[in-house]
Amino acid sequence: MRPVIVPTADVNSETCTIVRWLSADGALVRPDDLVVEVETSKAVLDVPAGGEGLLLRAAREGEEVPMGGTVAYLFPDRVSLEEFRERLEHERQQALEMAAKGATRGPRASRKARELATRHGVDLAALAKTGLITTQDVEAAIRRTAPVDPAPALSPLPAGQGVERILVLGGGLGATQVLDILGGNPARRAVAILDDNRELWGRDVGGVPVVGGRERIAGLYRDGEIDAGIVSISTSIRVRKMFRELCRDLGVPMTNAIDRTAKIGADVRLGMGNVICAFCHLGVGAVVGDNNFLSAYNSFDHHCVLGSDISTGPSCVASGCVEIGSRVRMGTGIFIEPYLKIGDDVQIASGAVILQSVPAGHTLKLRIGHTVLVPPKSS
Amino acid sequence: MIFSRALGNTLRALLERDPRVILLGEDIADPYGGAFKVTRGLSTDFPDRVRTTPVSEAAITGIAAGLALEGFRPIVEVMFCDFTTLCFDQVLNHIAKYGAMYDHQVECPVILRTPAGGGRGYGPTHSQSLEKHFLGIPHLRVVAASLYLDPLTVFSQLLSQSEPVLYVEHKLLYPLSMVDAGGDDSPELLFGLDSGECGLPTVTISAVPRRECTVTVFAYGYGAVQAANAAWDLAIEEEIFAEILVPAQIAPVDWGPLERSVAVTRSLVTVEEGTAGWGWGSEVAAQVSRRFFGSLRRPVESVASARDVIPAARHLEQQRIPGAEAIAQAIREAAR
Amino acid sequence: MPAIDRTPDLRLVGSPEEPRDERLFRRMFFLRCFEEAVLDLFSEGLLNGTTHCCIGQEADCVGIAEHLTPGDHVFSNHRCHGHYLAHTGDAAGLLAEMTGRSDGVCGGVGGSQHLCAPGFKSNGVLGGTMPAAAGIALAQQLRGTGHLSVAFIGDGTLGEGVVYETLNIASLWRLPLFVVCEDNAWSQSTPKRLNMAGGLRERFEAFGIPTREIDTTDVLEIDHTAGEEIAAVRHAGSPRALVIQTYRLCHHSKSDDNRPLAEVESRWLLDPLRVHGVRLDGQRRGEIESEVRQGIGSLVECLRRAA
The missing domain is CATH 3.40.50.970 (Thiamin diphosphate (ThDP)-binding fold, Pyr/PP domains)
Structure with missing residues (x-):
């Protein structure tokens, strides 16, 4: 047996790639026959057999081999070739088996997703998904499996006789605002918080415990541990609406949280589930739907009509008789001229001064710099 | 093969x-x-x-x-x-x-x-x-x-x-194996084909479905291979999800497939091996910026070779032409 | 705008039955009258852009065209009116093209230098047409049609490297290519002595391409030589070159001529119309001239009305 070696004429390259075989496996070759084409960093070379014999290939097309390495073997007869081939095959089989034991082949997942799944005992193989499994997928799986493991040890705070026990939905910064509004009113008490982020379970916000995720709403109400719920989340209209609908479906009543500094005018009709922050003003005759989050210093003047699931930033000011649809998202510092109509699902950028009605579904962006200089009138 | x-x-x-x-x-x-x-x-x-x-x-x-x-x-x-x-x-x-x-x-x-x-x-x-x-x-x-x-x-x-x-x-x-985009030999990445309007399709490559991707990478030639590798590594290691678009025809550009991706990701990186500026990436950036004015999250990023000759020495050559890390870094920035 | 009639006008191109002497004269005079009409229309502002007239070189165009048959191909250059008209007779299409009409040879896109008809093309970038002509010859060779491809170039084009690349391959592959080099002694404003080192025919012969060189404006001599050369290309199926020493009697394009006045005037004595015209009966020559003038005149009139 004699090896066929890639010549090392090209000192720049350490390896070369097998481009294609020019001689068949088992073919009889002579010393000057070119048996294989390899590509180095410099050129494509044809490698001569360098001896006479029956050829056995030792590398596949596309495979990288070291310069000076063996790419094939030459044998004087077929028997010795076959013996060597069998030995080679056996060794490769063993190597494959070793590799198979070492590698934990399973569903493809990102590193973070794999770690999270391990921590929460999620079986990645059970997650059917097109593409790579991500932490979002694992989190969703954790939420789906949560009802069978609802962290039962966590209970709401106790409350005295006749005190309204309020369940706060959402344990983020919105919850601190709702707790601040409810604080100091002996007739009402936030007794528990629910949040779908398991990391928060067992922690507390302002002394009120996070007792689980949304799957506990029904149980807490059924067991008589709460009287009503309120959504503290202001950043996502979609989630506000989802919680309102969930409470409606489960028969859990919603309650309002209105800061004591807010001014609610005469003949105002107010729905349920509204959060109304400090120094807000609802003018005389205003009508407000359910589940709205109005940040501080909002003013909706006389006879304004607001839908449901609205969320506003601070200092949104509407003149009289403005109509605002449901699921409207407003930024900070917005002014609206009287009698205008803002349709459902509208989004309005901070700082907008609205001079005309906005149809449903539209987004109102702000282009800065449209100022007009008016010269003084000549005398 | x-x-x-x-x-x-x-x-x-x-x-x-x-x-x-x-x-x-x-x-x-x-x-x-x-x-x-x-x-x-x-x-x-x-x-x-x-x-x-x-x-x-x-x-x-x-x-x-x-x-x-x-x-x-x-x-x-x-x-x-x-x-x-x-x-x-x-x-x-x-x-x-x-x-x-x-x-x-x-x-x-x-x-x-x-x-x-x-x-x-x-x-x-x-x-x-x-x-x-x-x-x-x-x-x-x-x-x-x-x-x-x-x-x-x-x-x-x-x-x-x-x-x-x-x-x-x-x-x-030349020495790399063809990837059967629909076959089992590439289970890691998702391959798609947007047949487009120019007669030649654009191949889409990503680790996760398009709706989960936050950046589109428009690349061809060896840059497409580098970008696809980078997309996989970034997905596994950093949960950064890029969709690679590999057009068969690079000029005139078939805008449909690119628009459909950028409309979802709202961020774009172009990769080419030609020298930077006055080139493919510049034109794509200009057109995409016009078509998506106001809705891109950030300016279009173009990866290209340095405006210099390509040296023969390996270490110098690697400094001039875009490498895997330069492409990965551009994707990281643009995915934010 | 009424469509123009592009059927060749027999007053311009003559009929096959017409005695050869007369037909050759008629066709040269047709080219001359056409070019003069073009220059007039330019000065009237009816034509746009620029043009390169072949006044003085008509014998080359007419003499070569006599020996081409349908299936042969001509690739010409910027100075292409004469080649085009001798090949196609399509004066109406060319004038319509130059006036930018949609029924012109190329719908008004090509203009004076970029013409196309079955078996004919021209392009204004010098030298670059040579390999295309060779490629057409290769197509004819591969199809075994027995046709040939003619490339018209000038002495100025011999400065272009691609000419020599093409001569090498044409000879190597034995392509049926016939190169006609019209050496009019001046490339635009530069005399040959400032442009060309070494010999001219040697440039072809260096590649093993048989080359004839004739110094003449006599259409009969060109007709005769072209007949022999084209027959030889057809017979051997391999390239040949014909160098014709000639002279451009007009400016390069429209108004750019700084050649010595005495030189130009001395060459008017060898005006091909004069050289061949003396052979014709005076009355017959007058009739032919008058018919051609009428043909061109009615064409110009027609386009003037449309404009």
């Missing part, structure tokens, strides 16, 4: 089934079979129709033009992309003009094939990606070789239409 063999088989299939096909090029005949061995074996089987030529790039391109004007389908191999400058007058002032200049009385569907790109240490005049100089020539199509689309599919489409084509083959693709 490795790309150079797939391409060789494609040329063989074309010669077998279409008597109009003629191959011209320097050193393409057997036993040498071309500097990158793509045409090996063809001149033996088609001696009249596979012709090795003198070292005369302009003349062979022009001869191909004459053949094409007479109804043949010549395919010219220009040994290195660097030498396409010698064909430039033929392409610009003759081949691409004939159809429109003669009021569409004739067609001149010449196909120029050329190996491009660095990474091989061939130095300043054998490593360039000069396709940028051909982009935007009216009535010329520029098509880039890819591991993700069978060259037979591409060439069949090119022979079914009448515009001239520059087909750019990145040298580093």
Whole structure:
């Protein structure tokens, strides 16, 4: 047996790639026959057999081999070739088996997703998904499996006789605002918080415990541990609406949280589930739907009509008789001229001064710099 | 199957089934079979129709033009992309003009094939990606070789239409295996095909479905391979999800597939190996910025080679042409 | 705008039955009158852009065209009116093209230098047409049609490298290519002595291409030589070159002529119309001239009305 070696004429390259075989496996070759084409960093070379014999290939097309390495073997007869081939095959089989034991082949997942799944005992193989499994997928799986493991040890705070026990939905910064509004009113008490982020379970916000995720709403109400719920989340209209609908479906009543500094005018009709922050003003005759989050210093003047699931930033000011649809998202510092109509699902950028009605579904962006200089009138 | 063999088989299939096909090029005949061995074996089987030529790039391109004007389908191999400058007058002032200049009385569907790109240490005049100089020539199509689309599919489409084509083959693709985008040998990445509007499709590659991706990467040639690898690593290690779009035709750009991706990701990186500026990425950035004015999350990022010659020394060459890490870093920034 | 009639006008191109002497004269005079009409229309502002007239070189165009048959191909250059008209007779299409009409040869896109008709093309980039002509010859060779491809070039074009690349391949591959080099001694404003080193015919012969060189404006001599050369290309199926020493009696394009006045005037004595015209009967020559003038005149009138 004699090896066929890639010549090392090209000192720049350490390896070369097998481009294609020019001689068949088992073919009889002579010393000057070119048996294989390899590509180095410099050129494509044809490698001569360098001896006479029956050829056995030792590398596949596309495979990288070291310069000076063996790419094939030459044998004087077929028997010795076959013996060597069998030995080679056996060794490769063993190597494959070793590799198979070492590698934990399973569903493809990102590193973070794999770690999270391990921590929460999620079986990645059970997650059917097109593409790579991500932490979002694992989190969703954790939420789906949560009802069978609802962290039962966590209970709401106790409350005295006749005190309204309020369940706060959402344990983020919105919850601190709702707790601040409810604080100091002996007739009402936030007794528990629910949040779908398991990391928060067992922690507390302002002394009120996070007792689980949304799957506990029904149980807490059924067991008589709460009287009503309120959504503290202001950043996502979609989630506000989802919680309102969930409470409606489960028969859990919603309650309002209105800061004591807010001014609610005469003949105002107010729905349920509204959060109304400090120094807000609802003018005389205003009508407000359910589940709205109005940040501080909002003013909706006389006879304004607001839908449901609205969320506003601070200092949104509407003149009289403005109509605002449901699921409207407003930024900070917005002014609206009287009698205008803002349709459902509208989004309005901070700082907008609205001079005309906005149809449903539209987004109102702000282009800065449209100022007009008016010269003084000549005398 | 490795790309150079797939391409060789494609040329063989074309010669077998279409008597109009003629191959011209320097050193393409057997036993040498071309500097990158793509045409090996063809001149033996088609001696009249596979012709090795003198070292005369302009003349062979022009001869191909004459053949094409007479109804043949010549395919010219220009040994290195660097030498396409010698064909430039033929392409610009003759081949691409004939159809429109003669009021569409004739067609001149010449196909120029050329190996491009660095990474091989061939130095300043054998490593360039000069396709940028051909982009935007009216009535010329520029098509880039890819591991993700069978060259037979591409060439069949090119022979079914009448515009001239520059087909750019990145040298580093030759020894790489074709990826069967629909097959089981690539379970990691998701492959898709947006058939687009230009007759040649755009391949989409991502680790997760498009709706979960936060950046689109528009890349071709070896850059597409690097980008696909980067997309996989970033997805696994950092949960950064990019969708790679690999257009078969890089000019004129088929905007539909790109628009459909950027509309979801709202961020774009372009990758090319030509020198930075005044090129493919600049044009794509300009067009996408116009089409998506106001809705992109951040400016379009373009990855390209330094505006300098490509040195022969490996360490210097690596500093000039975009590497995997430069592409990954651009994707990281743009995905935010 | 009424469509023009592009059927060749027999008053311009003559009929096959017409005695050869008369037909050759008629066709040269047709080219001359056409070019003069073009220059007039330019000065009237009716034509756009520029043009390169072949006044003085008509014998080359007419003498070569006599020997081409349908299936042969001509690739011409910027100075292409004469080649085009001698090949096609399509004066109406060319004038319509130059006036930018959609029924012109190339719909008004090509203009004066970029013409196309079955078996004819021209392009204004010098030298670049040579390989295309060779490619057409290769197509004819591969199809075994027995036709040939003619490339008209000038002495100035011999500065272009691609010419030599093409001559090499044409000879190597034995392509049926007939190169006609009209050496008019001046490339635009530069005399040959400032442009060309070494010999001219040697440039072809160096590639093993048989080359004839004739110094004449006599259409009969060109006709005769072209007949022999074209027959030889057809017979051998390999390239040949014909160098014709000639002279451009007009400016390069429209108004750019700084050649010595005495030189130009001395060459008017060898005006091909004069050289061949003396052979014709005076009355017959007058009739032919008058018919051609009428043909061109009615064409110009027609386009003037349309404008």
